[in-house]
Amino acid sequence: MGVKRQVQRPLGSWFPADFGQRLARFREAAGLSWRSLARLLGVTPYRLRQWRRGAVPNGEHLFVLLTLAEAMGLRDGILMQPERDLPRNGAAYRRS
Secondary structure, three states, rough: OOOOOOOEEEOOOOOOHHHHHHHHHHHHOOOOOOOHHHHHOOOHHHHHHHOOOOEEHHHHHHHHHHHHHHHOOOOOOOEHHHHHHOOOOOOOOOOO
């Protein structure tokens, strides 16, 4: 059996360009080291470094990160910024 290689996708237009900064603020506010945050998310510290440099986490890791942030009360305002992240007037949710 070979090693499963994860491909890092470049930032998409749907993903916040400042995600690396948000991740750093979250880690600091949570009082975690990079190594302990990586352990909680089930990734290597190298993977976190890639995210901080612009790679997009896969859906599973993003879900775990958001769940952790919610449990710590650090989701809105630190990891997510609803006033900037959500489309204005619900444009993305309108049906044609």
